Amino acid sequence: MIAPHEGSDAPARIDWPAQIHEALRAWEVRQVGYVPDAGHSRLIERCHADPQMVTTVLTTEEEGVALLAGAWLGGQRGVLLMQSSGVGNCINMFSLLKSCRMPLVAIVTMRGEWGEFNPWQIPMGSTTPRSLELAGLATYRVEREELVRETVEVALGCAYDTHCPSAVILSQRMLGRKKWTD
Amino acid sequence: MDRLNKAPAESRLDRRQVVATLLRDRADLLVVTGLGAPTYDCAAAGDHPNNFYLWGAMGGAAMLGLGLATAQPGRRVLVITGDGEMLMGLGALATIGARKPANLSIVVLDNERYAETGGQRTHTAHGVDLAAVAAGCGFASATTVRTKAQVETLRDAVHAADCPLFAAVKVDPADLPRVLPPRDGVYLAGRFRQALLGEAF
Numbered sequence: 001m002i003a004p005h006e007g008s009d010a011p012a013r014i015d016w017p018a019q020i021h022e023a024l025r026a027w028e029v030r031q032v033g034y035v036p037d038a039g040h041s042r043l044i045e046r047c048h049a050d051p052q053m054v055t056t057v058l059t060t061e062e063e064g065v066a067l068l069a070g071a072w073l074g075g076q077r078g079v080l081l082m083q084s085s086g087v088g089n090c091i092n093m094f095s096l097l098k099s100c101r102m103p104l105v106a107i108v109t110m111r112g113e114w115g116e117f118n119p120w121q122i123p124m125g126s127t128t129p130r131s132l133e134l135a136g137l138a139t140y141r142v143e144r145e146e147l148v149r150e151t152v153e154v155a156l157g158c159a160y161d162t163h164c165p166s167a168v169i170l171s172q173r174m175l176g177r178k179k180w181t182d
Numbered sequence: 183m184d185r186l187n188k189a190p191a192e193s194r195l196d197r198r199q200v201v202a203t204l205l206r207d208r209a210d211l212l213v214v215t216g217l218g219a220p221t222y223d224c225a226a227a228g229d230h231p232n233n234f235y236l237w238g239a240m241g242g243a244a245m246l247g248l249g250l251a252t253a254q255p256g257r258r259v260l261v262i263t264g265d266g267e268m269l270m271g272l273g274a275l276a277t278i279g280a281r282k283p284a285n286l287s288i289v290v291l292d293n294e295r296y297a298e299t300g301g302q303r304t305h306t307a308h309g310v311d312l313a314a315v316a317a318g319c320g321f322a323s324a325t326t327v328r329t330k331a332q333v334e335t336l337r338d339a340v341h342a343a344d345c346p347l348f349a350a351v352k353v354d355p356a357d358l359p360r361v362l363p364p365r366d367g368v369y370l371a372g373r374f375r376q377a378l379l380g381e382a383f
Contacts, residue, residue: 031252031253054252056248056252056277056281057277057280058273058277059274059276059277060273062241062242063242063245063271063273063274063277064245065239065242066239066241066242066243066244066246066249066271066274067245067246067248068249069239069242069246069249070214070246070247070249070250070251070252071249071250071252071253072249072371072375073246073249073250073253073371073374074212074249074250074251074252074254074378075253075375075378075379076249076252076253078249092239092240093239093241093242095238095239096238096239096242099237099238099239099367099368100367100370100371101367101368102371
């Protein structure tokens with residue numbers, strides 16, 4: 001068996017989870033719904049530790065779409081953190097956003113693309129960006145750590161300034177390949 | 183009480199009367215309705231800007247209530263939905279049970295039918311006990327309601343409980359005339375936010 005390795009051309013590391021957290025704070029995001037993903041683990045820890053944020057662990061990702069619709073009706077902003085496989089779970093619930101013109105920001109960690117090891121991740125991973133676009137979310141893909149914060153801020157502005165739901169896609173190349181040998 | 187609990191189907195509660203009782207003297211109660219008959223029942227009790235009617239997003243009513251209750255901890259939030267809608271989002275009971283919002287009540291009008299699609303029997307007609315699921319998920323108050331007296335008790339609990347509350351109200355499966363509230367989502371969301379926050383967008 002071949003032991004996969006970390007992304008190779010890694011320059012000086014940027015603490016992008018901390019930068020996403022700072023962006024969420026700057027935009028007064030108060031509710032964070034998530035289904036855990038390894039790529040989101042540091043951001044989830046930061047949100048849990050932030051007294052300004054209420055975190056909700058979900059059993060499935062579409063719960064988060066309804067959660068944030070309720071948050072919006074109640075006057076709070078929110079984000080949904082999930083892995084690409086969760087996008088498929090959300091499809092019908094996304095209709096809330098279009099039907100009611102509600103904002104939402106999803107931050108999606110990719111599987112099933114760059115250096116994927118598990119073939120079961122390919123079907124949903126390969127259709128994640130198009131699924132989000134078909135559901136009416138503006139999608140912003142990030143390949144480089146130094147662009148994470150700006151991209152998240154743009155997505156937040158898209159949602160909360162223009163009421164267009166948006167998604168930030170964090171590429172698997174940037175996240176690093178999943179290691180199976182630890 | 184046992185005798186009452188085994189009341190025959192023909193004496194089952196009228197869903198419109200149940201909702202009218204729950205919403206009596208509603209004060210500043212915020213209400214979310216699941217798609218289908220619960221939306222019509224709440225409209226029949228009187229349209230209100232503090233009602234948010236779902237016409238789709240099946241399985242999302244309880245979670246929408248959680249997001250709203252979280253954003254508005256000083257207000258009581260009541261989700262009124264059907265058994266089919268609740269069954270589609272059963273995981274929400276686990277999610278709410280883990281969070282334990284003190285101001286959220288979930289009331290399922292359980293007719294044991296998918297009334298909107300021809301009256302097919304749901305899982306609750308085959309013995310699935312939603313109140314037991316809710317209790318297992320950590321709702322401190324989780325009951326099955328079968329009598330008018332219990333509906334009165336539930337009404338008071340919905341307006342005063344200090345823990346997440348769940349009730350499955352067994353109702354008559356009769357298909358009632360539809361009372362249709364507005365169904366434009368942008369209008370309903372804007373009206374709700376205007377009444378609650380003073381701003382539509």
